[in-house]
Amino acid sequence: MRIRPGSWARTCLCGLALLLCQQALADIAGIGTIKTITGEVQVQRGAATLTPVPGFELQEQDVVRTGAASTVGIVMRDKTILSAGASSELRLDKFNFDNKTQTGAMQTTLRKGRLSAISGAIVKHSPEAVQFKTSTMTLGVRGTEFIIETEGGGS
Amino acid sequence: MEAAIFAIAVGLAALLYQPAPDKVVLLPGPDGAVGRVIVTTPKGEQEISHAYETAAVQQNGRVETGSASAESVAERYGALLQARPARPASYLLYFVSGSDELTPESQTALAALKQDVATRPVPEILVIGHTDRVGAAEANEALSLQRAQMVADLLRQLGVQPKSLDVTGRGERDPLVPSADGVDEPRNRRVEVSVR
Numbered sequence: 139m140r141i142r143p144g145s146w147a148r149t150c151l152c153g154l155a156l157l158l159c160q161q162a163l164a165d166i167a168g169i170g171t172i173k174t175i176t177g178e179v180q181v182q183r184g185a186a187t188l189t190p191v192p193g194f195e196l197q198e199q200d201v202v203r204t205g206a207a208s209t210v211g212i213v214m215r216d217k218t219i220l221s222a223g224a225s226s227e228l229r230l231d232k233f234n235f236d237n238k239t240q241t242g243a244m245q246t247t248l249r250k251g252r253l254s255a256i257s258g259a260i261v262k263h264s265p266e267a268v269q270f271k272t273s274t275m276t277l278g279v280r281g282t283e284f285i286i287e288t289e290g291g292g293s
Numbered sequence: 294m295e296a297a298i299f300a301i302a303v304g305l306a307a308l309l310y311q312p313a314p315d316k317v318v319l320l321p322g323p324d325g326a327v328g329r330v331i332v333t334t335p336k337g338e339q340e341i342s343h344a345y346e347t348a349a350v351q352q353n354g355r356v357e358t359g360s361a362s363a364e365s366v367a368e369r370y371g372a373l374l375q376a377r378p379a380r381p382a383s384y385l386l387y388f389v390s391g392s393d394e395l396t397p398e399s400q401t402a403l404a405a406l407k408q409d410v411a412t413r414p415v416p417e418i419l420v421i422g423h424t425d426r427v428g429a430a431e432a433n434e435a436l437s438l439q440r441a442q443m444v445a446d447l448l449r450q451l452g453v454q455p456k457s458l459d460v461t462g463r464g465e466r467d468p469l470v471p472s473a474d475g476v477d478e479p480r481n482r483r484v485e486v487s488v489r
Contacts, residue, residue, distance in 0.1 A: 222373070252370065276334075289313050
């Protein structure tokens with residue numbers, strides 16, 4: 139069998155591409171994990187609508203939606219705990235976290251419905267880097283737990 | 294004529310409809326401790342800092358504070374609070390000097406850890422090994438990882454099936470109790486298991 143010229147180069151390139159892909163996947167590995175689901179929950183990721191199961195890894199800019207009589211519970215990588223109630227829409231605008239220094243930044247928008255949150259490591263170590271928003275208000279958080287509710291009408 | 298009346302009625306309803314204001318309720322932690330939330334709008338800012346204190350955005354854009362109660366929160370937000378995953382927990386297991394053998398007392402913590410993991414949907418576990426400062430730093434790097442690995446294996450043997458199980462060793466770099474080099478400090482000979 140004759141080895142075609144260039145096939146080695148191709149193999150190497152493929153290998154490199156695969157490596158880069160894996161690296162990219164590692165970089166975008168979840169910012170948080172869905173732990174509990176009741177009823178109907180969907181995740182909008184770009185143009186795709188995904189149906190998560192417990193263990194689903196969330197990414198930055200995901201929009202989590204719940205149906206009527208549905209809930210979802212999430213643990214973020216910095217141990218922030220979130221849950222959303224029925225007919226809610228939550229966007230994970232921004233999240234980064236350095237496990238070594240325990241610092242990072244997080245911005246989450248509740249577009250409608252109900253959200254409960256228990257703050258995590260980012261609030262503990264860099265509280266000014268955490269924001270929760272609705273269409274009418276912005277929340278700064280200093281080590282605590284709370285509930286937000288919005289009809290999403292804005293004004 | 295009827296259509297016109299209908300249209301006017303719909304228009305009026307739209308004009309009169311006021312969505313409920315966006316609202317925040319501050320909750321006490323499990324130990325009763327209460328943090329703070331600062332609510333900001335283009336028209337103002339309010340801080341709430343007491344258990345069940347509320348802040349709501351008014352029509353004029355200002356923020357008004359008020360108060361709710363444990364009962365009203367439980368009634369209105371019961372399902373929401375029920376959906377919160379269990380808080381992450383951390384367990385410390387201690388070791389006999391220079392070895393990867395658990396101290397007898399740590400068996401109790403191990404049992405509690407196993408039970409905790411079993412109650413969590415899709416548990417994620419992080420196992421971090423540590424040593425005291427007896428012996429060379431490099432040897433302690435290896436020993437810390439060996440301890441962590443041993444605990445991870447033990448958890449698997451106990452039938453723990455996590456979504457992920459990450460194992461690292463930090464040697465003597467991260468003491469719980471800072472000490473001089475060469476000091477036999479039992480509290481630093483530990484494996485920390487974080488569960489979420």
